[in-house]
Amino acid sequence: MQISGSIFPFFLLAFILISGASSAHNNDFLECLTLQFQKSNSDSDSIYTPQNASYSSVLQSSIRNLRPASNSGQKPVVIITPENESQIQAAIYCSKKHGIQLKVRSGGHDYEGLSYISQTPFFIVDMRNLRSISIDTEKKTAWVQTGATLGELYYTIAAKSKTLAFTAGVCPTVGVGGHFSGGGYGMMSRKHGIAADHIIDAKVIDVNGRILDRKSMGEDLFWAIRGGGGTSFGIVVAFKIELIVIPQTVTVFNVTRTLEQNATQLVHRWQYVADKIDENLLLRLFIRSFTSSRNGKRTVGAFFTSLYLGPVDDLLPIMQEKFPELGLVKEDCTEMPWIESTLFFSGFQGESLDVLLNRTQVSTTYSKAKSDYVRKPISEYGLKNIWKFLIEEDENGAELQFSPYGGRINDFSESEIPFPHRSGNIFMIHYGVGWEDNAEFQRHINWIRRLFNFLARYVSKSPRAAYFNYRDLDIGMNNIKGNTSYTQASVWGFKYFNNNFRRLVHVKNKVDPSNFFRNEQSVPPVSLW
Ligand SMILES: Cc1cc2nc3c(=O)[nH]c(=O)nc-3n(C[C@H](O)[C@H](O)[C@H](O)COP(=O)(O)OP(=O)(O)OC[C@H]3O[C@@H](n4cnc5c(N)ncnc54)[C@H](O)[C@@H]3O)c2cc1C
Ligand SMILES: *[C@@H]1O[C@H](CO)[C@@H](O)[C@H](O)[C@H]1NC(C)=O
Ligand SMILES: *[C@@H]1O[C@H](CO)[C@@H](O)[C@H](O)[C@H]1NC(C)=O
Ligand SMILES: *[C@@H]1O[C@H](CO)[C@@H](O)[C@H](O)[C@H]1NC(C)=O
Ligand SMILES: *[C@@H]1O[C@H](CO)[C@@H](O)[C@H](O)[C@H]1NC(C)=O
Ligand SMILES: *[C@@H]1O[C@H](CO)[C@@H](O)[C@H](O)[C@H]1NC(C)=O
Ligand SMILES: *[C@@H]1O[C@H](CO)[C@@H](O)[C@H](O)[C@H]1NC(C)=O
Numbered sequence: 001m002q003i004s005g006s007i008f009p010f011f012l013l014a015f016i017l018i019s020g021a022s023s024a025h026n027n028d029f030l031e032c033l034t035l036q037f038q039k040s041n042s043d044s045d046s047i048y049t050p051q052n053a054s055y056s057s058v059l060q061s062s063i064r065n066l067r068p069a070s071n072s073g074q075k076p077v078v079i080i081t082p083e084n085e086s087q088i089q090a091a092i093y094c095s096k097k098h099g100i101q102l103k104v105r106s107g108g109h110d111y112e113g114l115s116y117i118s119q120t121p122f123f124i125v126d127m128r129n130l131r132s133i134s135i136d137t138e139k140k141t142a143w144v145q146t147g148a149t150l151g152e153l154y155y156t157i158a159a160k161s162k163t164l165a166f167t168a169g170v171c172p173t174v175g176v177g178g179h180f181s182g183g184g185y186g187m188m189s190r191k192h193g194i195a196a197d198h199i200i201d202a203k204v205i206d207v208n209g210r211i212l213d214r215k216s217m218g219e220d221l222f223w224a225i226r227g228g229g230g231t232s233f234g235i236v237v238a239f240k241i242e243l244i245v246i247p248q249t250v251t252v253f254n255v256t257r258t259l260e261q262n263a264t265q266l267v268h269r270w271q272y273v274a275d276k277i278d279e280n281l282l283l284r285l286f287i288r289s290f291t292s293s294r295n296g297k298r299t300v301g302a303f304f305t306s307l308y309l310g311p312v313d314d315l316l317p318i319m320q321e322k323f324p325e326l327g328l329v330k331e332d333c334t335e336m337p338w339i340e341s342t343l344f345f346s347g348f349q350g351e352s353l354d355v356l357l358n359r360t361q362v363s364t365t366y367s368k369a370k371s372d373y374v375r376k377p378i379s380e381y382g383l384k385n386i387w388k389f390l391i392e393e394d395e396n397g398a399e400l401q402f403s404p405y406g407g408r409i410n411d412f413s414e415s416e417i418p419f420p421h422r423s424g425n426i427f428m429i430h431y432g433v434g435w436e437d438n439a440e441f442q443r444h445i446n447w448i449r450r451l452f453n454f455l456a457r458y459v460s461k462s463p464r465a466a467y468f469n470y471r472d473l474d475i476g477m478n479n480i481k482g483n484t485s486y487t488q489a490s491v492w493g494f495k496y497f498n499n500n501f502r503r504l505v506h507v508k509n510k511v512d513p514s515n516f517f518r519n520e521q522s523v524p525p526v527s528l529w
Pocket of ligand 6: 358360362
């Protein structure tokens with residue numbers, strides 16, 4: 001694709017417009033919104049300004065990570081919580097007219113807070129009220145509005161059927177809007193792929209306020225929103241998904257092995273097993289350092305947190321044949337219906353299913369995360385060096401997750417949807433560090449960056465791939481002042497999407513050439529590489 005010269009002056013203009021925005025601008029914007037709402041017979045019940053008593057609680061409600069907001073100077077001029085499409089159309093219209101940036105938030109779980117912070121004057125379209133879920137058990141499909149959470153989706157499916165489910169992430173408060181449009185890996189991904197693999201239709205509002213479905217948006221745009229992130233292309237109001245069929249009984253276990261229990265050898269061995277074993281089985285690994293209660297010394301624990309889609313008696317022979325070293329026994333395992341397993345994996349075991357509907361979160365931690373893909377097993381020596389980093393960081397402050405790939409994930413070509421991480425990947429690494437005392441913010445950030453730099457030798461290269469839903473503003477960051485985000489985009493774009501990034505730029509150019517829908521890491525409408 002060529003650099004389009006004619007687009008540039010518009011960007012400059014938009015920039016001047018935005019940076020020149022003042023409170024007068026904000027008032028004009030608010031007036032515009034109120035007027036447009038009136039035109040569509042809406043009152044102002046879904047418009048929150050800083051003057052409204054509940055502005056702060058609405059803003060905070062879905063913020064999971066305290067770090068992004070603590071670093072940003074700006075608060076949203078307005079938050080709207082639309083009840084229908086016409087209010088979203090009004091928001092787009094007024095945003096364009098007054099140059100106030102639009103950010104859309106579904107579950108608010110973005111790792112860098114891009115759905116609710118900005119460096120320029122902005123407002124939030126919060127999708128919380130658009131969260132209806134309608135399920136067709138005959139056709140095994142569902143329409144899900146993007147403001148729904150994964151917990152609400154799982155709960156609603158399970159209430160209708162014992163043998164239907166959906167393949168998506170573990171945390172029940174993650175939003176459908178960000179999660180599905182960015183991929184969506186979960187405990188059934190080796191058997192059923194990721195959430196975006198199962199999207200069969202969508203309802204999107206474009207830059208001109210048009211409401212589009214799969215047919216009217218065309219296959220290019222429909223392709224882009226299944227893993228390329230919603231942000232860059234429009235506001236996704238709903239997705240239609242195909243549900244998956246599950247057995248009535250599944251088996252879960254979570255066994256711990258410390259260094260003294262050969263954790264290093266087991267994690268090493270796991271790399272030869274996890275992506276190849278029966279695809280009904282997903283052996284996820286969480287790795288943390290803690291003080292052993294036996295000898296008072298810091299050790300590393302590997303938690304093999306796993307789901308098998310079937311009864312324990314089918315699981316044990318598979319483990320005995322493929323991974324006997326782990327020494328899994330029947331007593332480690334619990335059989336349950338799938339919906340109970342969603343509670344187990346999110347730490348709510350034993351609670352009532354209603355917790356899946358609870359959207360309230362209490363966040364007291366700051367965190368930073370990063371991701372990588374591993375294509376060749378890491379040696380035992382390498383693993384031991386990684387453990388040193390874990391032991392160095394505050395106890396329980398840091399965690400690595402190793403999420404196995406293989407199985408159904410590999411049945412799709414790299415370009416089927418924008419999510420490109422298919423055949424050849426053994427597992428994905430999620431690096432996480434959290435803290436409560438923000439005075440030490442820099443120490444923790446430095447720690448995770450050092451660990452990430454150290455891992456370079458063990459992970460995918462050219463590009464060093466990353467998972468879009470584990471958003472990381474470090475990638476593509478350029479220290480040279482004045483370098484635009486467009487050059488940076490050529491760095492993160494290929495890491496998140498590999499060659500699919502080219503097609504994403506092409507789609508963006510077609511559907512939103514003026515770059516109305518944007519954030520700090522959105523697909524640019526032109527390529528500059
Ligand atoms: C605790 C926790 C657990 C997680 N677990 C998993 C996991 O198991 N598997 C996994 O794959 N990922 C997981 N993630 C990552 C998660 O998938 C992403 O953070 C995802 O983008 C969150 O979606 P959201 O709607 O909650 O976030 P938001 O912050 O609301 O949105 C994320 C991005 O999508 C955009 N967006 C949101 N809604 C829309 C919309 N309707 N239309 C257009 N654009 C939209 C936003 O503007 C923003 O850029 C987890 C994250 C957290 C914090
Ligand atoms: C949109 O929702 C508002 C608030 O519920 C309602 O007053 C209005 O009539 C709705 N508009 C349309 C077009 O449905
Ligand atoms: C916010 O305040 C304005 C002005 O008082 C009012 O019209 C509007 O309804 C309030 N919004 C909410 C959500 O209460
Ligand atoms: C660890 O591995 C060694 C050598 O393979 C073995 O002898 C020992 O029993 C193992 N320890 C545990 C706790 O499994
Ligand atoms: C697995 O066990 C570890 C160690 O006890 C614990 O921290 C973790 O929360 C458990 N995970 C699940 C999903 O139960
Ligand atoms: C919802 O979760 C929050 C945070 O964990 C908790 O404080 C609250 O009591 C829960 N609400 C209900 C109704 O269970
Ligand atoms: C901006 O960054 C890109 C990519 O890192 C680099 O190639 C380019 O030279 C930089 N431009 C300027 C003006 O520094």
